[in-house]
Amino acid sequence: MRTVALTFDDGPDPGWTLQILRALARAGARATFFVMASRVVRHPYALAAIRIEGHDVELHCGEHVRHTEAGPEAIDTDTRAALEVLAEHDVRPRRWRTPWGVRAPWTAEIAAAHGLELVGWTADTHDWRGDPAEAMLAAVAADLEPGGVVLMHDGLGPGARRDGCAETVRLIPRLVAHLRERGLEPGLLEVPCTP
Secondary structure (H helix, E strand, O other), rough: OOOOEEEEEEEOOOOHHHHHHHHHHHHHOOOEEEEEEEHHHOOOOHHHHHHHOOOOOEEOOOOOOOOHOOOOOHHHHHHHHHHHHHHHHHOOOOOEOHHHOOOOOOHHHHHHHHHOEEEOEEEEOHHHEEEEEEEEHHHHHOOOOOOOEEEEEEEOOOOOOOOOOOHHHHHHHHHHHHHHOOOOOOOOOOOOOOO
């Protein structure tokens, strides 16, 4: 497999998700979006745009809470509610990337109860910091391998130190070109990846 999965967390966002979709379309690449159900409720048209463009939608969370800072009942309730919201939009996730990738001892049990595979990443752009696109590409270049998973964000989650996703939008064509120069193809998440 020569694919490297492009993935996005913390959306959908009414502006940034659409700009990222345009950048992906121009680059001829598909991606997997791990969405927050609370934002799907507020921006259903952004979710629809993701699906219309042929990208995959998976679960990030209902509310962006660290599993280690909440009990299993709270996270199970959040997950169940998030899946119900997504089902209302005919989205039935198979994969789950937890907020910040943080897991508690009981996270896997909740995932299994909901039929979800836990997913991580192999290359973290740290785009939430607001670094320039060129710096982000340089930082992840060594981690781009067949079967890899690149973490990016199409929304501003808690702790973001940037005021928008413009550098992530700028990163997409550079990242896609870099992957193709190395004989790799950007695409959808095909296999589970654990951190």
